[in-house]
Structures are given as structure tokens and as C-alpha cells.
Amino acid sequence: MEKDVLFGKYKMGKLLGQGAFAKVYFAKNIHTAQSVAIKVINKQKIVEQPNMMCKIEREISIMGRLRHPNIVRLYEVLACKRKIYFVIELAKGGEFYAKAAKGPFTEELSRKYFQQLISAVGYCHFRGVYHRDLKPGNILLGANGKIKVTDFGLSAIKVIKDHIRPDGMLHTQCGTPAYVAPEILRRRGYDGAGVDVWSCGVILYVLTAGYLPFNDPNMMAMYRKIYQGDYRCPTWMSDDLTHFLGRLLETNPKTRITIDEIVHDPWFRKGGLFKDKGPEFEFPFYHDKDRKDLDDGFLCHTVQQLQQQKQEVMGEEASTSTPLNAFDLISFSRGLDLSGLFNKNYNPFEDSEKFISGFSEDEIISTIREVAAELDVKVHMTKKECVMDLVGSIGNFIARVEVNQLTENLVIVEVKIKGGDSDSVSENDIWKKKLMPKLSGLIYDFDSQHVEEIDTATEPELSLAISVD
Amino acid sequence: MGCSISKKSKANYWDFASLASETMFSLDEVEAVYVLYKKVSCCIVDDGLIHKEEFRQALLRNKGKPDLFVDRVFDLFDLKRNGVLDFGEFVQSLSIFHPKSPAADKILFTFNLYDLQHTGCIEREEVKEMVLAILKESDLELPDEVIEEIVENAFNEADSNQDGKIDLEEWKEFVGKNPSLLKNMTIPYLMDVSTVFPSFVENKIMLI
Numbered sequence: 291m292e293k294d295v296l297f298g299k300y301k302m303g304k305l306l307g308q309g310a311f312a313k314v315y316f317a318k319n320i321h322t323a324q325s326v327a328i329k330v331i332n333k334q335k336i337v338e339q340p341n342m343m344c345k346i347e348r349e350i351s352i353m354g355r356l357r358h359p360n361i362v363r364l365y366e367v368l369a370c371k372r373k374i375y376f377v378i379e380l381a382k383g384g385e386f387y388a389k390a391a392k393g394p395f396t397e398e399l400s401r402k403y404f405q406q407l408i409s410a411v412g413y414c415h416f417r418g419v420y421h422r423d424l425k426p427g428n429i430l431l432g433a434n435g436k437i438k439v440t441d442f443g444l445s446a447i448k449v450i451k452d453h454i455r456p457d458g459m460l461h462t463q464c465g466t467p468a469y470v471a472p473e474i475l476r477r478r479g480y481d482g483a484g485v486d487v488w489s490c491g492v493i494l495y496v497l498t499a500g501y502l503p504f505n506d507p508n509m510m511a512m513y514r515k516i517y518q519g520d521y522r523c524p525t526w527m528s529d530d531l532t533h534f535l536g537r538l539l540e541t542n543p544k545t546r547i548t549i550d551e552i553v554h555d556p557w558f559r560k561g562g563l564f565k566d567k568g569p570e571f572e573f574p575f576y577h578d579k580d581r582k583d584l585d586d587g588f589l590c591h592t593v594q595q596l597q598q599q600k601q602e603v604m605g606e607e608a609s610t611s612t613p614l615n616a617f618d619l620i621s622f623s624r625g626l627d628l629s630g631l632f633n634k635n636y637n638p639f640e641d642s643e644k645f646i647s648g649f650s651e652d653e654i655i656s657t658i659r660e661v662a663a664e665l666d667v668k669v670h671m672t673k674k675e676c677v678m679d680l681v682g683s684i685g686n687f688i689a690r691v692e693v694n695q696l697t698e699n700l701v702i703v704e705v706k707i708k709g710g711d712s713d714s715v716s717e718n719d720i721w722k723k724k725l726m727p728k729l730s731g732l733i734y735d736f737d738s739q740h741v742e743e744i745d746t747a748t749e750p751e752l753s754l755a756i757s758v759d
Numbered sequence: 760m761g762c763s764i765s766k767k768s769k770a771n772y773w774d775f776a777s778l779a780s781e782t783m784f785s786l787d788e789v790e791a792v793y794v795l796y797k798k799v800s801c802c803i804v805d806d807g808l809i810h811k812e813e814f815r816q817a818l819l820r821n822k823g824k825p826d827l828f829v830d831r832v833f834d835l836f837d838l839k840r841n842g843v844l845d846f847g848e849f850v851q852s853l854s855i856f857h858p859k860s861p862a863a864d865k866i867l868f869t870f871n872l873y874d875l876q877h878t879g880c881i882e883r884e885e886v887k888e889m890v891l892a893i894l895k896e897s898d899l900e901l902p903d904e905v906i907e908e909i910v911e912n913a914f915n916e917a918d919s920n921q922d923g924k925i926d927l928e929e930w931k932e933f934v935g936k937n938p939s940l941l942k943n944m945t946i947p948y949l950m951d952v953s954t955v956f957p958s959f960v961e962n963k964i965m966l967i
Contacts, residue, residue, distance in 0.1 A: 625828030
């Protein structure tokens with residue numbers, strides 16, 4: 291293996307940039323010739339925190355599924371003993387920082403960038419991912435001059451900075467506090483969405499004014515200004531913009547404008563949003579134009595990937611629904627799944643339950659669809675027949691349900707729930723407390739088998755009645 | 760304790776390079792597997808060997824209670840048949856689960872796995888025993904006639920000469936038609952075991 295080829299896959303090129311904790315290199319995937327950027331983080335610089343690994347894995351698995359024209363794609367995460375490599379989309383237009391430094395921009399141009407920024411931020415918030423460190427340094431430019439936000443979700447990785455102080459997190463969190471919301475400075479618990487909105491406000495100010503709203507050579511003085519919301523808009527700004535900035539830079543996070551409100555702000559909407567600017571300006575942000583696109587491409591251990599890998603192993607034949615034979619049944623055993631040796635977090639389906647049902651595959655799938663619809667849970671059929679993923683309103687994975695014919699009259703339903711870290715507890719609850727009780731009518735009861743044989747006709751109605759409940 | 764010196768010499772005893780050349784693993788991967796091996800081998804008795812109880816605990820996290828399937832896998836891993844797994848046995852056996860390992864090795868492993876009585880054939884009673892075990896593991900209850908039906912169906916399909924047992928040739932043919940039966944035989948994670956993301960979790964745990 292060549293030394294400059296990373297993991298036999300990426301040929302490393304020149305250094306593109308260097309941050310406080312990461313270096314970014316140009317690289318080329320030698321199999322596909324795709325140009326990428328690779329961000330290298332030294333593990334020794336990562337601050338140990340409780341549950342950090344779970345958090346990182348969770349966020350990364352979500353980040354890998356983000357597809358948005360204004361967000362830098364994360365293709366893959368690799369790691370060796372000392373370093374973590376984030377393989378990301380190469381932003382061909384370079385850093386936005388250099389461009390922003392040439393400001394101020396006209397309000398029209400600023401609005402164009404700001405709309406792209408809000409489109410990206412709203413898209414992520416809707417999926418439960420927050421940036422928490424938005425600033426021009428984290429914004430790049432695509433080949434077409436559109437902005438591309440990078441490092442979404444990476445805030446789970448806290449890195450030891452040079453000026454770490456013994457008294458805590460604040461100084462480890464941010465290089466410059468200029469873009470940091472006051473509630474972070476107050477060190478109260480804060481909400482990721484509000485923090486990002488504040489930072490967007492600071493960015494908009496910088497674009498339109500040409501300088502920072504809160505600035506002082508003395509760090510403590512700068513903190514005080516942020517804390518008090520002490521800034522002034524230049525006189526040339528329009529009233530609409532001044533008012534809008536006031537809503538964005540509202541020190542009280544509870545009354546600060548939200549993403550939904552931003553989208554309805556007159557300054558933000560000026561000149562029209564939807565028609566002439568392309569599909570990426572669709573608001574709100576939950577349109578996944580091409581759902582299939584979410585199912586490929588990301589190599590971290592997401593649910594999709596596991597499914598893909600399993601399909602590769604099984605071959606295409608397995609994707610048609612064939613009855614399970616005795617050995618298929620046997621291979622369900624956790625004792626035969628040696629991937630369990632490696633890591634409890636490795637297998638995304640830590641918990642699984644099975645039940646036997648006398649209903650047909652189609653009946654079971656339609657019942658689950660009905661129940662899911664009531665609970666605002668989306669059902670995605672996967673490539674494999676009779677396998678569906680249940681996904682919550684913010685794109686959170688709840689469960690995978692697989693229905694297989696067992697004998698002529700019986701099917702086996704396997705429900706896989708993401709196990710492991712505490713973050714998934716609520717998802718498990720959605721299954722156990724909300725979905726499962728409504729599906730209990732499907733379970734085949736052998737003890738009362740002969741009784742039911744008399745009135746089997748009523749049973750489908752029964753399950754319907756339960757699901758409407 | 761007193762055995763710390765011998766433990767150390769055990770670790771040095773293994774020539775990772777030659778293990779790498781004998782198996783599907785690269786040198787880096789052998790090192791990564793060693794990290795795993797060390798972790799498993801000290802989870803109950805810190806003697807540098809994997810005992811059956813440790814293997815059960817690592818796989819099922821159930822305090823090492825007997826389990827038909829885990830115990831079968833362990834017995835097949837135990838190439839020297841001395842009741843413990845040393846690192847060499849562990850690497851060699853795990854290598855069969857490598858994505859690059861030939862399918863023939865994987866098929867043979869499953870055949871031996873299901874041939875509970877080592878008769879050279881998979882028999883009806885063995886399949887029934889395993890079906891019962893998996894149902895118990897999944898908290899499922901099925902009436903005996905349904906279980907018989909399931910076993911019967913499998914034999915109708917796999918036992919091409921209808922002599923009541925499945926021999927290796929029949930098994931190969933059956934697996935050829937049902938490739939999903941090999942799903943447990945490939946651990947995707949073993950590809951680039953030293954580099955993919957979870958290993959970094961693993962290493963991290965080792966540091967703490």
C-alpha cells in the first residue's frame with residue numbers, strides 16, 4: 291500500500307487549511323476519482339466527556355444522511371489509533387471568510403447568502419442536528435458561488451484548545467466568542483436552535499455592516515456587550531433589516547425569532563423566495579426531494595449501510611420475499627452473530643423482539659402503516675420486500691420491522707430497535723409504549739387457537755378497532 | 760499478580776506478521792483483533808486466554824450462561840480442543856468471517872456448526888433442537904406440530920436425496936440457493952477493522 295494513500299482508498303493531496311484542532315487536506319478517492327476534502331482530527335485533542343462516543347456516533351450517523359445544497363456532505367468517517375478522518379465534500383469555491391472580509395455587501399447580496407444559510411440551518415434543525423458554532427469560518431463556497439455550511443453536528447466533539455483554562459467548558463468551546471449567543475456565556479442550559487439563530491444574526495450583521503456587532507479588544511468587555519445585546523446598526527441599513535437584526539440578536543432566547551418566523555420576516559422574503567431561486571429555497575425544510583438518495587453513500591454504520599451490506603452478502607435473490615426456512619430461523623440467534631463481539635454499539639439493532647402472527651404479510655404491513663400514521667411516524671419500505679423502517683418526525687430512527695412467512699398460515703414479525711446509548715431511550719419508548727400496544731391484536735395466540743377458529747371473521751375488525759383507539 | 764510475567768510473554772509470543780500471512784487479516788487488522796482479544800480474554804479470568812464463559816459473556820452479555828449456539832461457535836473456534844481459545848485460534852477462526860474469506864470456508868463452518876453431534880451430517884433432531892433453542896431465545900412459543908412442519912419444510916428443500924439427513928454436498932447446494940444463510944458468516948466490521956469508526960470507540964474504551 292502506498293504511504294500517501296489513506297486506508298487504500300484516498301490519495302492525499304495538499305493541505306487546504308488548518309484550524310485550531312483540525313487539518314484539512316485535498317484528497318482523491320482512487321477507486322472513483324472523486325475529489326474530496328479530508329479533515330483530520332487528532333484524537334489526543336478530544337476532550338473526554340461522559341457519553342461522548344455515543345453522542346458522536348449518533349450525530350455522525352445523522353450528519354451522514356444530510357443532503358442539502360448548502361451543506362457540505364459528509365461521505366465517510368474513518369479512524370485509526372490516533373486520528374479521526376472526516377471525508378467530506380470538496381467545496382471548490384474556497385472559504386467564505388475571505389469573501390465576507392471584503393464586505394459590506396448590499397442588502398440584496400447579503401439576503402441571498404442569508405437565505406441559503408437559513409435554508410441549511412433549518413434543514414438540520416428539523417432533523418435534530420444543531421451546529422452550535424456557526425461563523426464565517428465554517429462556511430465555504432461551492433463552485434457556483436453558493437454557500438456551503440460545514441461541521442454540522444461536529445459540536446459533539448469538543449476539542450482541547452490552546453487557551454484551555456481550568457475553570458471549564460466555555461473556553462474550550464469557542465475560539466472567538468464573537469458569534470456566541472449570550473445564553474452560552476451565562477452557562478445556563480441552552481437550546482441548540484436558538485444558539486444557531488443568534489449566530490446567524492451575527493453573520494448577517496457582518497455581511498451587511500462589514501464588521502462585528504460585538505467587538506472589543508478586551509475579551510471581558512466583548513462578553514459584556516454580547517450579554518447585554520449592546521450593538522448598534524449603521525445608519526445606512528434599511529429599517530426592515532435593522533428590525534430583523536434586532537429579532538435575531540435578541541438576548542433572551544425565549545423571545546428570539548425562530549427559524550419558522552425568520553422565513554416569514556418581510557426583509558427575509560423581500561424579492562420573493564420560492565419561484566426564481568430553485569428548489570433549495572423551499573421552506574419549511576422537511577422536503578427530501580429524493581428519499582432514495584438518503585439510502586446510499588454514507589459509510590458510517592448507519593441503518594442504511596447495514597442493510598446494504600447485508601443485502602450484498604445475501605445477494606439480490608433474498609430481496610424477494612421467500613418463506614423463512616428452519617436455518618434462517620436459527621441464524622436469527624444472537625449467539626451466531628459474532629459482530630456482537632466487537633462493540634455493543636456496533637450492532638445498530640441491539641434489541642429485537644419477535645412475534646408470530648396468523649395475519650398475512652400485507653395485512654400486517656397495512657396495520658402498521660395505519661398505527662404509524664396516527665402517531666406521526668413515517669414508514670419507509672426498504673429495498674427488501676416486507677422490511678420497513680419506522681422513522682419519527684425529525685428523522686429519528688425508531689424501529690425496523692421485518693415480516694417473513696414462517697409456515698403456510700403463520701408469519702414471523704421481527705422488530706429491531708436501536709439499542710445502546712441513552713439517547714435512543716425515547717425512540718424505544720415510542721415503540722414499546724405507543725406502537726407495540728396497538729399491534730398486540732396481531733399476535734397469534736396459540737392457547738386460544740381453537741376458540742378463535744370459530745370466530746376468525748371478527749378478528750381483523752378487532753385489530754382495526756385497536757388501531758383506531 | 761504472580762502470573763503477570765507469563766502474561767507478558769504470552770503477548771509477545773504471537774508473531775503478528777505470520778498470523779497476518781496465514782489469515783485474511785492485514786498486520787494492522789491483526790493488531791486490532793488483538794485489542795479485542797485482550798479485552799475478551801480478561802473479562803472474567805485475566806489469564807490471556809478466552810474461556811467459554813468469557814466468550815458467552817462477550818457475545819451475549821448474559822453473565823456467561825450456557826447457550827447452544829455460542830457454545831457451538833466456541834467449540835469450533837477451539838481448534839486445539841483444550842477448552843480455551845488462544846490468540847492464534849481466535850485470529851484463525853475469526854478470519855473465516857472476514858469479508859474476503861472464500862465462501863467455501865464459510866459454508867463448511869456453518870455445516871460443522873449445525874452438525875451438533877459431529878456425525879458428518881445434519882440430522883432432523885439437530886435441526887429441531889436448534890429451532891427450539893432459537894424460539895426459546897426469542898421468547899416465542901410454537902406448538903410442536905408447527906415446529907415439525909418447519910423442520911419438515913427445511914428437509915424437503917435441503918435433503919435432495921431424501922435420506923433423512925443433510926450431507927455436505929446437499930448443504931452446499933442448499934446454501935447456494937439460500938445465500939442469506941451465510942449472513943452471520945461475514946462480519947462487515949472485519950473489513951478494515953483497524954480503521955472503521957467503531958474501532959476508535961474500542962480504542963477509546965481501552966484508554967479509559
